[in-house]
Amino acid sequence: MRKIYIKEEVCIGCGLCEVYCQLQHASVHDLIKAFKKRGPRPLARARVEAKGNLSFSVRCRNCDEPQCVYACLTGAITRDTESGMITVDEEKCIGCCTCMLVCPLGAIKQDKEHKKMIKCDFCQGEETPACVANCPNEALFCVEYEGAEKKVTAEIPSPV
Amino acid sequence: MEKTERIKYLIIGNSAGGIGAIEAIREVDTSGTITIVSDEPYPVYSRPLISDLLAGKRTIDKLNYRPFDFYEQNRISTIFGNRVTKLDLTNNTVFLDSGQKIGWDKLLLATGGTPIVPPIEGREAGGVFTFTTLADARAIDDYIRQKPDANAVVIGGGLIGVSVTESLLNRQVKVTIIEMKDRILNVILDEKTSSMEDKAVRDSGAEIITGHTVSKINGNTHGEVYGVTLDNGSVIPCGMVIIAIGVRPRLELVSGTDIRVNRGIVVDKHMETSIPGIYACGDVAEAYDFVYRENRLTPVWPNAYLGGRTAGLNMAGKETDYPGGTNINSMKYFGVYIVSAGMIVAPDTTYDEIITNHEDIYKKLILKDGLITGMVFSGDVDRAGIIYNLMRDRINVESFKQSLVTDDVGLLSLPEKVWRNRLATAPVVNGIENSIN
Ligand SMILES: Cc1cc2nc3c(=O)[nH]c(=O)nc-3n(C[C@H](O)[C@H](O)[C@H](O)COP(=O)(O)OP(=O)(O)OC[C@H]3O[C@@H](n4cnc5c(N)ncnc54)[C@H](O)[C@@H]3O)c2cc1C
Numbered sequence: 001m002r003k004i005y006i007k008e009e010v011c012i013g014c015g016l017c018e019v020y021c022q023l024q025h026a027s028v029h030d031l032i033k034a035f036k037k038r039g040p041r042p043l044a045r046a047r048v049e050a051k052g053n054l055s056f057s058v059r060c061r062n063c064d065e066p067q068c069v070y071a072c073l074t075g076a077i078t079r080d081t082e083s084g085m086i087t088v089d090e091e092k093c094i095g096c097c098t099c100m101l102v103c104p105l106g107a108i109k110q111d112k113e114h115k116k117m118i119k120c121d122f123c124q125g126e127e128t129p130a131c132v133a134n135c136p137n138e139a140l141f142c143v144e145y146e147g148a149e150k151k152v153t154a155e156i157p158s159p160v
Numbered sequence: 161m162e163k164t165e166r167i168k169y170l171i172i173g174n175s176a177g178g179i180g181a182i183e184a185i186r187e188v189d190t191s192g193t194i195t196i197v198s199d200e201p202y203p204v205y206s207r208p209l210i211s212d213l214l215a216g217k218r219t220i221d222k223l224n225y226r227p228f229d230f231y232e233q234n235r236i237s238t239i240f241g242n243r244v245t246k247l248d249l250t251n252n253t254v255f256l257d258s259g260q261k262i263g264w265d266k267l268l269l270a271t272g273g274t275p276i277v278p279p280i281e282g283r284e285a286g287g288v289f290t291f292t293t294l295a296d297a298r299a300i301d302d303y304i305r306q307k308p309d310a311n312a313v314v315i316g317g318g319l320i321g322v323s324v325t326e327s328l329l330n331r332q333v334k335v336t337i338i339e340m341k342d343r344i345l346n347v348i349l350d351e352k353t354s355s356m357e358d359k360a361v362r363d364s365g366a367e368i369i370t371g372h373t374v375s376k377i378n379g380n381t382h383g384e385v386y387g388v389t390l391d392n393g394s395v396i397p398c399g400m401v402i403i404a405i406g407v408r409p410r411l412e413l414v415s416g417t418d419i420r421v422n423r424g425i426v427v428d429k430h431m432e433t434s435i436p437g438i439y440a441c442g443d444v445a446e447a448y449d450f451v452y453r454e455n456r457l458t459p460v461w462p463n464a465y466l467g468g469r470t471a472g473l474n475m476a477g478k479e480t481d482y483p484g485g486t487n488i489n490s491m492k493y494f495g496v497y498i499v500s501a502g503m504i505v506a507p508d509t510t511y512d513e514i515i516t517n518h519e520d521i522y523k524k525l526i527l528k529d530g531l532i533t534g535m536v537f538s539g540d541v542d543r544a545g546i547i548y549n550l551m552r553d554r555i556n557v558e559s560f561k562q563s564l565v566t567d568d569v570g571l572l573s574l575p576e577k578v579w580r581n582r583l584a585t586a587p588v589v590n591g592i593e594n595s596i597n
Pocket residue numbers: 073172173174175176177178197198199200207208209210211242243244245270271272273291292293319320323410413441442443444459460461462464488489490
């Protein structure tokens with residue numbers, strides 16, 4: 001299984017990951033055409049957040065316990081057993097947004113035109129995802145896993 | 161004496177809860193025998209999709225929740241179209257209406273809900289339906305084909321009532337909703353958002369009568385419905401009636417047994433009932449609600465799956481706590497997007513409400529002592545999950561609560577510790593420094 005990680009200390013919040021994600025998922029692979037000419041702008045599956053000097057790029061992490069899969073009303077979201085990637089079957093998805101309500105990262109969103117959910121798909125078969133390939137500061141990198149990811153133990157503030 | 165077949169994991173109910181359990185069991189135990197029983201004759205389908213079937217938006221072969229070879233792939237034996245009639249807790253055995261007996265090592269009751277049908281006079285008339293199963297949707301569909309001019313009265317303006325209304329309107333059936341309370345969707349929406357839905361329903365051509373109930377369903381000499389009489393004596397002519405008052409836990413198997421029942425089957429944090437080895441989940445179970453911090457009925461699909469998953473892991477010996485569930489709803493009836501979770505209105509003045517409302521966007525949080533106990537968002541529901549998870553993890557949001565209802569809410573609205581945890585960033589691999597921890 002593959003995951004994309006961020007190094008927020010070198011992210012400058014330029015938003016190029018979003019741009020190249022949009023381009024990757026557009027019907028034409030030309031920036032001007034994709035952004036200016038062919039109907040609505042393609043949607044990014046990554047999102048840059050910024051506050052002061054701090055910024056990072058957020059996308060689906062293909063969680064070990066994927067709440068979206070558990071919540072999906074129709075069975076449209078599943079984990080691909082080979083790649084480990086969480087995928088949305090567009091034919092099954094009814095765009096009810098239940099998955100969006102449970103995703104802790106806000107990493108799945110609706111394509112409002114087609115009423116289907118979209119999320120990071122690792123650029124479907126590309127050697128390196130477009131965001132990783134085009135980040136000028138190497139603030140994004142890919143890691144390939146054999147099994148499950150090592151659990152991270154950062155603590156959540158305890159309830160009062 | 162005839163020998164009873166004994167199954168390691170016996171699952172009653174082939175829906176969200178039952179499938180969640182099966183998938184979890186197979187993660188832990190790849191070979192233990194599993195049998196799933198349902199009185200519905202089909203492989204698992206997505207129950208909420210029956211409205212798309214009735215609306216004519218989706219065919220029956222597209223309702224399946226899992227691929228059709230799911231059972232075979234997971235080595236599950238299936239008994240569909242048969243009802244379990246009795247539990248024998250002394251011998252760990254169930255009896256089926258076919259006469260078959262099955263023994264179990266671990267049992268899961270995922271029997272779901274059953275529609276509430278109040279004792280209204282005339283409810284046996286032809287043309288009176290409920291709407292919770294695929295068979296219901298098909299029966300209504302057949303009826304509409306036979307009587308394309310029949311208009312409908314929908315009793316109950318809750319989720320199921322509004323859902324069936326949308327489907328019927330799609331089929332050009334005129335609809336009147338009769339809601340006893342003063343507004344539709346009053347259990348899952350607050351006043352603001354329910355009035356938005358009210359408007360959307362009316363704009364789509366349906367009528368809504370609130371504050372009244374149906375006291376009688378009127379049938380003709382052929383036993384067919386021709387109208388309803390309301391509690392104020394007024395009469396609404398109609399050719400069909402859908403009773404959509406709600407569902408209640410389907411408890412027929414456990415009543416009279418030692419399994420502890422309150423409003424639903426009471427389960428502990430492992431989703432185990434008061435009888436060891438017997439588990440319950442989904443609409444039939446009363447499981448932990450993290451908002452109210454007590455066991456409650458939370459009859460929604462995601463909780464049924466997650467409860468089933470938790471039960472399955474425990475049944476297979478992997479001790480796991482149910483993270484808890486609360487009522488969550490995400491709807492897009494008549495094109496209006498609304499999500500709600502937990503409390504929808506502050507129960508008393510010890511709770512705070514923070515609201516933003518501009519143009520089409522409405523975001524409301526209910527808080528107590530810095531903890532989120534409820535949320536209702538409409539218009540912009542993107543990233544609502546960030547907030548839902550703060551509620552679920554009981555994170556104190558007092559110092560940043562205002563930022564949670566802004567348009568650009570994101571992970572950076574949260575304290576560093578929390579967003580780092582959410583992103584659970586890089587591990588050390590091949591010399592790449594772990595940048596976060
Ligand atoms: C029209 C409609 C729309 C809905 N929309 C939504 C929505 O948008 N979002 C959402 O979260 N939820 C929605 N729900 C609710 C959701 O479908 C339920 O919460 C969910 O199906 C519960 O799953 P479950 O596994 O507990 O039980 P169920 O789905 O009720 O399944 C239980 C199964 O067990 C079988 N069974 C029961 N007793 C026996 C027995 N004795 N012998 C054999 N079989 C038995 C039943 O026949 C049934 O097949 C909707 C429901 C309806 C009806």
